[in-house]
Every structure is written in structure tokens, then in C-alpha cells.
Amino acid sequence: MEILEQVVQVCRHAQHVGVLSGAGISAESGVATFRGENGIWNKINPLELASMQAFMRNPERILEWYNHRREIILSVQPNAAHFTLAAMENHYPRFAVSTQNIDGLHQRAGSRCVQELHGSILRNRCTDCGEMAEVDPVAEVTTPPRCHCGGLIRPDIVWFGEMLPEAALTESVQVARQADVYFSIGTSAVVYPAAQLPYEALERGAYVIEINLEPTDLSNVVHASLRGKAGEILPRLWQKVLMDS
Numbered sequence: 711m712e713i714l715e716q717v718v719q720v721c722r723h724a725q726h727v728g729v730l731s732g733a734g735i736s737a738e739s740g741v742a743t744f745r746g747e748n749g750i751w752n753k754i755n756p757l758e759l760a761s762m763q764a765f766m767r768n769p770e771r772i773l774e775w776y777n778h779r780r781e782i783i784l785s786v787q788p789n790a791a792h793f794t795l796a797a798m799e800n801h802y803p804r805f806a807v808s809t810q811n812i813d814g815l816h817q818r819a820g821s822r823c824v825q826e827l828h829g830s831i832l833r834n835r836c837t838d839c840g841e842m843a844e845v846d847p848v849a850e851v852t853t854p855p856r857c858h859c860g861g862l863i864r865p866d867i868v869w870f871g872e873m874l875p876e877a878a879l880t881e882s883v884q885v886a887r888q889a890d891v892y893f894s895i896g897t898s899a900v901v902y903p904a905a906q907l908p909y910e911a912l913e914r915g916a917y918v919i920e921i922n923l924e925p926t927d928l929s930n931v932v933h934a935s936l937r938g939k940a941g942e943i944l945p946r947l948w949q950k951v952l953m954d955s
């Protein structure tokens with residue numbers, strides 16, 4: 711059986727579907743990826759921008775970078791891949807997205823069950839007491855504001871060397887372990903612990919599908935590795951699943 715036909719059959723009979731998404735799913739919306747062609751980390755060492763040490767060394771520079779990215783994120787729209795995942799959620803008894811993205815595009819497309827593994831650029835929090843603070847998306851804040859406790863306010867994002875939000879990670883591991891079908895979409899699958907999730911799904915017997923422009927370390931171990939743009943492959947696949955079902 712052709713691989714796409716096999717994927718369609720498997721998706722038709724699934725009850726519990728999990729998804730790990732990465733920067734590639736937002737690329738067609740106009741949000742830059744980190745690795746691969748034109749990736750942010752091709753030019754900059756991640757630890758120089760996405761670490762607590764970098765923030766403490768030069769908070770103004772880090773806030774400026776996040777302001778710039780927030781501006782881009784707020785000016786773009788979810789794409790066909792985000793919308794297809796939102797539609798899939800309405801079809802399955804259990805469906806959950808675990809995302810490494812901080813852009814909120816899954817939620818804007820209508821997905822309800824979303825675990826934000828690396829936080830959100832749309833929230834800020836205090837470095838000391840952890841209390842959440844509103845982000846004014848239009849204010850050009852480059853001097854870090856202070857919390858009432860005196861701590862510096864930082865983006866609510868998981869930087870390298872920091873723990874992931876416990877609830878989001880626990881829920882994501884549970885979804886991966888219980889899914890009968892698991893998707894890894896638009897991720898280079900190299901940043902841990904998120905990259906572990908498709909392997910958890912594989913170990914527990916899920917049928918794992920990768921959608922990516924390029925091959926990754928996962929490509930040879932999954933059941934189906936579909937090469938191409940998520941915004942093209944996913945809607946086409948979902949249309950086939952819905953046909954005659």
C-alpha cells in the first residue's frame with residue numbers, strides 16, 4: 711500500500727491523536743525558524759539570546775529582540791496547517807497539540823487543547839516570584855520593568871537550561887504514551903525534552919507520522935515521513951481522511 715494511503719487509513723481509525731509541533735509549522739505564516747535555511751540560530755549562538763545568563767548580562771538587548779519577534783508574530787496569521795489541526799480536534803475523541811512554539815498561532819487557529827512546552831511570547835513573568843504580568847504588545851519596553859516584589863519582569867519563555875512548565879510536560883508525555891497516532895510536524899526534533907515525545911509515542915506502540923521539509927533524526931524511525939510543507943501536506947491528508955469516512 712502506498713505510504714500516504716496507509717497514513718489515511720490509520721488516521722481514519724484513530725481515537726487518540728497527539729501532535730508535537732515546532733517552528734516549521736509557523737514558517738508559512740512568516741515566522742522564522744531556528745535551524746535549517748535562514749534559521750535564527752545560523753547567525754546567533756542561542757545561548758547569547760535565549761538564556762537567563764544573556765538576560766542578566768544585557769536585559770535591554772534581550773527585551774528588544776523579543777519585542778521585535780512579538781511584533782512579527784502579532785502581525786501574521788495562522789496558516790492551513792494550524793487550521794487543519796484545529797479541525798482535527800473536533801473530529802477525534804481525544805486530540806492534543808504539544809507545541810515548542812511561543813507564538814500562540816495554534817490557539818488563534820482555534821485549537822483548544824494546546825500544551826505550550828516553551829511558554830509564550832504573549833506573556834511576561836517575574837524572575838523572582840514568578841507572578842504573571844500583562845504584556846502591552848504595542849509598548850516598546852526596552853528597560854525591564856520591575857515586579858511589585860522588586861524582581862525583573864521577563865518573557866514567559868523557557869530558555870536553554872531552564873525547566874519546562876511541569877503541567878504542560880506531564881500532560882504531553884501522557885498524550886504521547888496514550889496516543890494511537892502521533893504527529894511530529896515542522897520540528898528538527900533536537901531540543902530536549904520535547905524531542906523525546908515522538909519516541910515515547912513510538913515505544914508505546916503509536917503509529918508515528920513526521921511532516922517536515924527536510925529529513926531529521928526521526929525520519930528513519932517513524933512509520934511515515936512525509937516530505938514537504940506542513941501547510942500543504944496536512945490539509946491534503948485531512949481531506950483524504952474525511953473523504954468517504
Ligand code: BV8
Pocket residue numbers: 731732733734735737738743744745746749760810811812828867868869870871872873874895896897898899900901902903921922923924926938939940941
Ligand atoms: C532542560 C526559547 C532541564 C527561545 C527554546 C546536550 C545533549 C542533550 C540535551 C542538552 C544538551 N545540552 C543542553 C541540553 C538541554 C537543552 C537541549 O535540548 N539542547 C539541545 C539544543 C542540545 N534543553 C534545554 O535546555 C531545555 N531545558 O533541558 O531543562 C535542565 C535544566 C537545568 C539543568 C539541567 C537540565 C529547555 C529547552 C528550551 C529551549 N527554548 N526557545 C525562544 O524561542 O525565544 S529553543 C528553540 O528550539 C525554539 O523554542 C524551538 O521551539 C525549539 C525547537 O526547535 P524547532 O521547533 O524544532 O525548530 P527548528 O528551527 O529547529 O526546526 C524547524 C524545522 O521545521 C526544520 O526541521 C525544518 O526543516 C522544518 N520546516 C521548515 N519549514 C517547514 C518545515 N516543516 C514543514 N513545513 C514547513 N513549511
Ligand code: ZN
Pocket residue numbers: 836837838839840841857858859860861
Ligand atoms: Zn515578583
